[in-house]
Amino acid sequence: MSTTQDKIKQFAQHTFGTWNRQNAWKSPLLIKDAKGVCFYDDKGKEYIDFSSMLICSSLGHKNQTIIEAIVKQAEKLPYIAPGFVSEVAMEAMEAIQSMMPKGLNKFFFSTSGTEANDGALIMTRQSQAPRYKIISRYHSFHGATPSGMAFTGDPRRIPTERARYTVEGVHFAPDCYCYRCPFGKTYPECDVQCAKYVDYMIKEDGNVAAMIVEPVVGTNGRIVPPPEYFPMLRKICDENDVLLIADEVMTGWFRTGKAFAMDHWDVVPDIMTTAKGCTSAYTPVGITAANDKVANFFEDEMFCHGHTYAYHALCLSAIPPAIAEYKRLNDSGVIQEGSEHLKNELYKLADRHECIGDVRGIGHLWGFELVKNRKTKEAFNVKEDKITGAPLMTAKVSGECMKNGLYIVPWYDNLVLAPPLIITKEEIDKSIHILDKALTVADQEVESTGIAVSRSAEFSSTD
Ligand SMILES: Cc1ncc(COP(=O)(O)O)c(C=O)c1O
Incomplete structure (x- = not known):
């Protein structure tokens, strides 16, 4: 009798993993359930969905x-x-x-x-x-x-x-x-x-x-x-x-x-x-x-x-x-309250971590651009790294988050911070706590400059 792990491997072997080298598509995580802003793997482990899957599950799961x-x-x-x-x-x-x-x-x-x-x-x-x-x-x-x-x-x-x-x-x-x-x-x-x-x-x-x-x-x-x-x-x-x-x-x-x-x-x-x-x-x-x-x-x-x-x-x-x-959600102010809290907490996090070069976004759509050096803006990774498959610092940080129950999509130079619009302040705080810890992985490889994080999204806050 084949085990669940065998079946997952079989599946991966016979399907094309999207946007991936196929040798990295060997053992995808099996998801069994999802509710609200969380989803659960086959061992019952809970993950907060801080990227709304692919920035699409805006109303959360199981509405x-x-x-x-x-x-x-x-x-x-x-x-x-x-x-x-x-x-x-x-x-x-x-x-x-x-x-x-x-x-x-x-x-x-x-x-x-x-x-x-x-x-x-x-x-x-x-x-x-x-x-x-x-x-x-x-x-x-x-x-x-x-x-x-x-x-x-x-x-x-x-x-x-x-x-x-x-x-x-x-x-x-x-x-x-x-x-x-x-x-x-x-x-x-x-x-x-x-x-x-x-x-x-x-x-x-x-x-x-x-x-x-x-x-x-x-x-x-x-x-x-x-x-x-x-x-x-x-x-x-x-x-x-x-x-x-x-x-x-x-x-x-x-x-x-x-x-x-x-x-x-x-x-x-x-x-x-x-x-x-x-x-x-x-x-x-x-x-x-x-x-x-x-x-x-x-x-x-x-x-x-x-x-x-x-x-x-x-x-x-x-x-x-x-x-x-x-x-x-809009008429009741849920969306606005969530996004205001999210923005404030992300800014605080950016102030604490020197690996964050720029924090920017609007509403429930934010990003941290990670850099080795805030002064020179030298990036950990560049466009070519995405093509050649070089290890990405963003993937390292999001991997740490996953270990601790937080799902964040990494792009080659930035993290996609875009939770469902129904996320509560408590769920944001819990997520920020996990992300805070994970970002120290990148901080360890930063050249300290003492320079403040860039906030190029400030013009978005006028509306
Ligand atoms: C701005 C934008 N346009 C188009 C697409 C493609 O949409 P789909 O993946 O549903 O084909 C995406 C997907 O992420 C997107 O972000």
Whole structure:
């Protein structure tokens, strides 16, 4: 008889581990249960989920209202081809309309964030033809299909560069990354060069159809832009007749404290994509939302896009109860209280640990960028390390956290601190205590400078 460990090994042997060298995918942790902000392995050990899994389980685990809605839909009508309409699809659309920024009136429903961005690409390239170029940014992730990867600036693009060439014409603009400004400048004296340079790119390059941005950079650093950045980009896009696409796959649904991150700057994109939080990951859904300018193009032109699982009834059934939960949590102040406490505690932690070079974020979406030396900002790890598989300091810290019952996703240079929106102050305190201890592993390899931590997120605290 094979043991559980044997079965896990068998599973790993016969499946591809995602974003991993397969020799590191030998014995994944078996998870048996999850409730609220915690999950449990097969030995019954509890872990606090401080990254909301992949920054998607925003309402925590085992939300009964959402589960009941899914079960009801499974019994009633799990699937109907996208050429028909189901009652649940109409309900989901109405719920989404009640949250969307004014002006985004037409939607396409798929089953992932990547597909939502594929939809945005099709809408852009068809409606903006013959212009076809897309501007993205280096600190970005937009998905795993060839088009998602083509838009992506992070290290995962590099080994898949060939796939990128199947989607030509993607160019990368400088990031609004104040901690390591690509222009070597300091805000506000910089005059927001990172936005101004986009205008130069569009005019010099020609044939630019759209710019795609994560309003707050997610995986690649929780980079919050200066307040002028998005109003400036909106103006530049309008003046050049370039579409602005906001990828709110991670930042949507109150992750940053407002329904959508773009709401912080009162900027409405031409196309918005979202996924993850729209169902809190209970079912897979991606949404591409377009304004009238984009949508009207397709009145007399074929919308050359669709999937077997587009408008999937079972998947969409999680949307209305999830949105009702977000509204309830927002109206009762739970989200705001949690994020304020989280921010204060993270700042205190950053003051105590010299390995933290920069602390930044907004709402329930934060990051610590780890450095060897606060003065020189020398990093423990760089982009190439993610590709070559070099040991990462962030992974070492998150490994220590796991040992003590705290799950934190490590990126190559930063830790993803993004718990579910339902996390309580006590659960935050417990998590901070574990993280506090784990960070000493990195502190031991730091060159002491006596310099205070950088707080490049300060402009986010005005809202
Ligand atoms: C900003 C952003 N866009 C797109 C995606 C891709 O979404 P999915 O993994 O659902 O395909 C992600 C995933 O993490 C993301 O963070």
